[in-house]
Every structure is written in C-alpha cells, then in structure tokens.
Amino acid sequence: MSEQTLRQWLLSDEPTSRRQARLSAWYQGWLAFRSNTLAMLGLLILVFLILCALFAPLLATHDPFTQDLAMRLQPPGESGYLLGSDSLGRDIYSRLLYGARISLYIVLLVAMVAPLLGLVIGTVAGYAGGWLDVVLMRITDIFLAFPRLILALAFVAALGAGIENAVLAISLTAWPPYARIARAETLTYRNAEFIHAIKLQGAGPIRIITRHIWPLCLSSLVIRVTLDMAGIILTAAGLGFLGLGAQPPSPEWGAMISEGRKYILDHWWVATIPGLAIFAISLAFNLLGDGLRDVMDPKGGTQ
C-alpha cells in the first residue's frame, strides 16, 4: 500500500479483499455523486441544516421559548433579533434553529418506519404471489385510496396531537407507495436467473427475499424516500399548521407559519422565514434524491 495512493487503492480493478471491494464500490458511487453539482448543493444544504440542529444551543442568540411582549413583532435585524421576533416577542432565528431539530427528527423517524414497512410488505407480496399477494396488495390499495393528509388527520385525531403521533400518522399513510415499488421491483427479479440459481443452491424464501431481493429494491426505495422527504416535511408542517402536530410553544416550522398567519399583511417575516426554511429543506431533499437516482439506479448505465 505504500507504493500507491489511497485513491488508486480505491479505484483498483482487482480488489484483494472484501473490504476493498465494498469501499471501492462506495467510492465510485461518491465520485459519480460528486460530479452532480445540484445534488451536491442539496447535500450541502442538508449538512448545513444538520449542523444547525446539532449546534442550536451554541448558535442561538436567545432562548427559543422566552417571551418578551415589549419587543414583539420586531422586523429582522432590529434590536438584536437577527430574523425578527414573533407575536410573543420570541426570537425567530433561535426558534428556527431549534425547529430544525424537530423537522429532522420527524424526517428520520418517518424514513425509518415507512420504507421498511413498505419494503417488507411489497417484497413478500411480490415474491410469494398467489393469495398472499392479493391480500397484501388490496390492503395497500385501501391505504392508497385515502387522501394522505386526511388520513393523517384522522390518526392524529384518534391518537391525540403531538409529534410522535404525527410521525406515526405520516408513516402509516406513506408506506403504500413503497410497497408498490418494492413489489414491482420484486416481480422483475423473482424470475431472474440469478434468483433461480440461488434457489438451486438450496436457499429458502426468507433468505432470497432479505439477501437477494432487498438489496436490489433498496436503491429505488432510497431514491423515492429522498424525493418524498419534501412531501413528508410539508405534511408534518401542514399538521403543525392545523395545530395537530407539534404543540405550542414548540418551535415547529409549520406551527410557526400558523402563528404568523394572523400578521402576514403587516409583519411578513413571521410567516415567511419559517416558510423559507421549509422550502430550503424540501428543495435540498429533492436535489439530493435526483442525484442519488443518477448514482444508484442500476438501469442508469454504469452497470
């Protein structure tokens, strides 16, 4: 290894270990991703938001919950309020930073629950076929037939308002498309010769689904999830806006817009600034998703 650089080691045509082969595949993906300027922009915005959320206590200039009615509705830049203050005199900039934590928390939870649920249901339905496929897919259809926000509203109404319930509601409404995608992918692969080949080695259905079909569905699912993140954030914000997501005084961005609505004509910043934040994070996820599609889609040509 002393003779060659790390880069040469990573790009070697003849990897000499499992680790090198895997790292090499990742590195080539990264190189392809890096050449996509817009995707990199999305990633940068996201990294920036994550850093903001992580270091919110250090970056914030005020306590996000402290009210100061004498200083209410200050325009941006005045009296030490970087992005102005809201109707209760709370610093919008600080609330924005803490709100990033909530948004990322929602995104993370939904991203862990919904695609996994969809993946399991979709691949099992696709691989098993027969009556199991019919039953699982009709359940999926039923969930798909409900308007997403309305179903989420019903869940929140039944379970009570709050972030966790909002996440649960969003997850329960978000999985059907993933199940559909996973099933469609599974159908294209279940009769592939490499699946027959591993069957002939004596592999059972669980092994085939989890170790041979999942890795193939994963890339299209990851892409779809990233592209859906914007929608998920907007749904979460929408629930917050309707007062069914995060509860006041929590600095959730949707709830902040909802509060600013009353003042939108005279004090535009109260609603606009959290709106811009939602816009930025949604855009970042969309750009990232597009970039990931270019890198990960096996039909994209590099294979």
Add this chain to the structure above:
Amino acid sequence: MTVSNAIEVRDLTVWFGSGTERSDAVKRATFSVAEGGSFGLVGESGSGKSTILRAIAGLVPTWSGEMTVAGEPLGRKRSPAFYKKVQMVFQDPYGSLHPRQTVDRVLSEAMQLHGLTDIDRRIARLLEDVGLGTGFRFRYPHQLSGGQRQRVAIARALAPEPKILLLDEPTSALDVSVQAEILNLLADLRRERALTYVMVSHDLGVVGHLCERAAVMQQGEIVEVVTVESLRTGAVTQDYTRHLLASAIASAR
C-alpha cells in the same frame, strides 16, 4: 459392464397454464443418461428442450411422469441433498449473476448453504479450476466480460461439488471465440471431476463437441435419440433430424 443411470426420465410431460389455456411444452419425453455420460438435447427454440432441464431442476412445478436422478425419485419438492448432487448453468451469463454481489460473495454463499467449511481455500481453488485467477475474486459482475461471467457461473454450479451438471445453452450468449474456451473448460472439468452432463443446445456442433448421445426434439416431443457418431455420419432415421443436420452443415459453410 453395469453402469447405473444418473438420470432417468420416463413419460415426462410439462405444461404451462391450466384448463383451455394449457399448453404442453414437453410431451411424454423418455430418455436416460448413464453415470459419467454426456447427453445433449437438440432442437429449435420452443421445442421444449430447456423446459426439460428446468423440470429436472425443480423450477417448473407443473409436470407429470417419472424422473429419477442419482437413484432418487423426484417429487414436487427438491431436497437439499438433491441440490448437492445436481447443479445448473444458465444460458445468459448477464442474467445469472446477482448485479450487486462480488464473485466472492456468490461463491461463499453457495458454499455456506451447502454447509461446507474452509471456504476461503475452496474459493481460491475453484476460481483456479475454472481458469480465473484470484484477481477476479472480489470483482462485481459488471467488471467482468461475458466469458468470465460464465466461468463464475460454472464455478458456482461446481461449488457444492455436484455429480450432475445441467447446462442450458451455456455458450449461446457468448462470442464464437469465447464459446470454444468455455466448451473446452466444460470438457476438461467433466474429465477431471467425472461429471454427468445434460446439455441443451440448438447448435449441433456444440453438442457434437461435448456429448456422446443426443435427443432431437421437435414441438415438445423427442423425435429420436441418436449417438453423436451417427449424427456425424448422417446415419439417422428421422426426416426432421436429417433436416436439422442439413441446415447445420449449410450454416457451417
């Protein structure tokens, strides 16, 4: 000389669909392959030759008749012991390897499934045996050529050290120059490991190179079973076989 039969197939009928939709892909096929023998199935595309292989391998559940492989009568399901004795090489080397798995992963998983130990050393030797150096061990399929992929597929089939190999047109997706290499590899492996082959091909030349006997198939039926010698000399009884031979000779010119 008492040579027991590795494969016996009697009155094998394979169909797809049911009711009025039912179509018989194979009709009452009967043949046997001696242990250590090499048997070819020849015919045009759609004549049902690949379907016979798939039925033996257990990939087509809708069949009737009797099949006995290595002394074991076959039912609807195949036992793990069956897969240790019988393996298959597929036609399309581009479709038969998982696109996200390295050669190492493919071979080690096959060996794990058969409960083999000392996998590291076995993989190295197996790759050597099929004419791939260890430099190929950690490559992904997209880093391999068609011929190299087919060698990996053959290595995978040999991983459980089977007695019988089912070959489904193993060379038809390859360049002519690579075809010869793979055929020679298969011939060498058969000699070294005393394998029994059943090979499907539409190419009489390929069958003539690798097999001793062959069944000629037309529209799901075995027209006749001939020795390769009689194919060479033209001593065949059926018109269809003569027709196939004539077109093979014509295309060779």
